[in-house]
Amino acid sequence: MAEVIRGKGVISGIAVGKIMLAGQNLDGYLVHYKAGSKEEEKEKARAALTAVAENLRTSIERLKKQGMVEQAAIMEAHRMMVQDPMMEENIMAKIEETASAPHAVLKAAEAQAVLFEQMADEYFAARAVDLRDVGKRVAKFILGVKEPEIGDEKVILCGREIEPSVIAGMPTENIAGVLLGSGSTTAHAVIIAKARAIPTIVGLNKEDRIDKIKDGDHVILDGERGEILVNPSAEERARYDERIRKQQELAAHYAALKDLPAVTPDGIKIDLMANIGSHMDVDNALSYGAEGVGLFRSEFVFMGRQDIPNEEDQFKAYKEAVEKCGGHLCVIRTMDIGGDKPLPYLNIPKEENPFLGYRAVRISLERHDLFLPQLKAILRAGVYGKAAIMIPMIINVAEFKKVKELIEEAKLELAHEGKSYADNVQVGIMVETPAAAIMTPVFAKYVDFFSIGTNDLVQYTLACDRGNASISHLYNHFNPAVLRLIRRTITSAREAGIWAGMCGEMASDPNAAVLLMAMGIHELSMSAPSIPRVKEKLRAVSSIQAKEVLSDVMKMEDADEIKAYLQKVL
């Protein structure tokens, strides 16, 4: 019998593969490290330096063969840092102090990095990053944390913390699953995994369950049940084979829909687009048949760093996303951050009620040092395709007018700086407050589009915290009040000749998609793996039938009644 380990399944699906430990944050490993005598630690450090240099040499050879000369040269510099006489000397001195090889390595690298940082020249100061990277590499070797090496075999990444770049940096076809120690379902790693439909289980730090999983173990990961079978027997494996087969059949069925348009039998076309959290998700989104990006959550550009991302950094990320969308639209939502997602450089005080507080556009309109570089970066990215700007949390027209003024200011600055930008970037609002939804007939005079953010619209309309389990039965996008606000928004758009879309969870509900189509929505944006199921439904129901269903639904008084009715008739 294989041991069964339980966690919280956050992305369903079954994965089979070999465990690869890929923790990037070493704190968890350092706490559990058991050091030997000082002499033993010194020997471990020396052995690690030699081995890491050897590994680097192999990577360098591979990079050279692939013609990646610049990358090879950087790796070469890393290798020399690892083998540097001064590095070794410093590590040995730190072992005398700390009596632990991995701690000593990290401290020695950190001390050297700080020296670099203090240099006047910006370029040299930036090399501190290389040193920290090198320190981490060597410490990881001592701690037994593997560097994710891409092989032929599918792996299941496992770590107390996994940096998003690790998952993002590997081709999707190489990652069968993800096991995460921390319990956060909104960790960047989880969000990236979700966009790629990689089965994922989190929360394995509880009782140190994650330590039972060793590098190289063969496991079955059941993302639906949150179960992990370590080194399963042949019989156990066979039990899962049937489920895996069904999963593959469904995937193949959906893959066949990829290039078909989302058109109803009577010819109504809906654009199905993807919600993404990073420019790195675009390729994957397109592979599910997404016709562009309906929501690029730009806050990821702002998170996980110590300072305000500059225009150039943002420009690169947006440009890549816009470019990859080809001729399709790429809607970039400006920063949607508040007291619930604190950023060290924003200094937002803790608030009683962050969802009703100082957040999103309310910050952007006060902090031009944040907002202008973002607007400029999007306008510049617009040159490389079809970009759109979407403003979150709008409650009145005055806010939108101010945004438009700032966009003009951003254009002026760009013109002055001689940078090229797109003049025809669409500017719309996210309709996620009841105030905005009610006022859509007025907003329609000023905006280029509406995108309904149902996650917050439901929460604000029903005064119902979507994260609170004890009132989750009240949170329902089929609530008649919510449906009326949505219909009002779509009708306002139709009457003004602009487009209306949706970028909340509701858009990925196939039955809801039919109702929205009947209301006259133009576009639905969702996490890419949901696209095929929504498309399949839309291709099966005519707009005439959908309108009949809608007319019945609008007479109903209760969300649960509507939901049950839709399940019955659709």
Place this chain on the structure above:
Amino acid sequence: MTQEVVTIENKTGIHARPASIFVQTATKFKSKIQLKAKGKTVDAKSILMIMSLGLVKGTEITILADGPDEADAVKALKDLVDSKFGEE
């Protein structure tokens, strides 16, 4: 002991890539090689020491070598700096 003074001419100075080429070249020789700049003398076979000097464009450096192949070593390193490390 052989020594030679050269000025760094490549745009970005001796950052990671040129420093690694410099050290790679230096380690080919048996002689003890040092680099003197900004009032400091460091081991020319240590990339960290060289990088920690922060050698930007226009800095004057002295290459010193002491050993059986000192003349060749100094010449090779001087040529490397003069060639701007193959940049530009």
